Amino acid sequence: MNSPASNSDDTLNAAARSLRNVRFAPIGTKSQALRRAHFWGKLSKATMAVGAVLIGAGIIGGIIGGIGFWGVMITALLVTTAAYVLMRFPQMPMPTAESLKITDLGTLAGKTEIWLEAQRPALPAPAVSLMQDIxxxxxxxxxxxxxxxxxxxxxxxxxxxxxxxxxELINGYKRIPDSLRHKEHAGKTPAQQLVDGLKTIDREIETMTGQISRGELDKLAVRGRYLEIRYDNAAENGQGV
Structure with a gap:
């Protein structure tokens, strides 16, 4: 029979593993789709480059009556180099807070997810869990x-x-020194303010989605002005949402 201490350790270890898995898991399908598109784009270019090298070697071999041992070695080296370089580069551009402001609507959700995934290591566990909902x-x-x-x-x-x-909500939290992130200010710690803000944004995305689907764009514009005032006031007071 396991002791209470052993059961407690098992629970803590399971929770730690679960949190590690959440921190590295994609938070949405749109980020995965963008990564897949980038991968297949590189694979397509690498395949064409390899094909071009092989065709070129075949043409040269036909003209000179074979490419010989060293020709085969050079061809293999070119094929390997082309495949390696084109599959490794270019790296997928990582969205930034600035680039999200001008991202086209078609990729805005996916790039926002990718940006959020990159922020998770700096955020407290409750905020990381909320990322999945967002x-x-x-x-x-x-x-x-x-x-x-x-x-x-x-x-x-x-x-x-x-x-x-x-x-801005997430970057505002990250700018706070570690020593102050769990000290109360105006009744809440910065970590609590961050979690509350993420919950608000989660609800607002849901509301916006419904309003767009119903064609209630006027309501959406009014809601946007309300949010802008709310966030501006919070920023002036140095507080979260």
């Missing part, structure tokens, strides 16, 4: 964004929420 919301929002024009007021409101308010 990823689901972004997946739901993505098809609705396809119905909008880049210049629609609704598109601007979505950009403000996921391209400005969300990054």
């Amino acid at each position: 990823g689901v919301r972004l997946d739901q929002l993505a098809p609705q964004l396809q119905t909008l024009d880049d210049n629609d007021p609704a598109a601007r409101e979505v950009r403000k929420l996921v391209g400005e308010h969300l990054p």
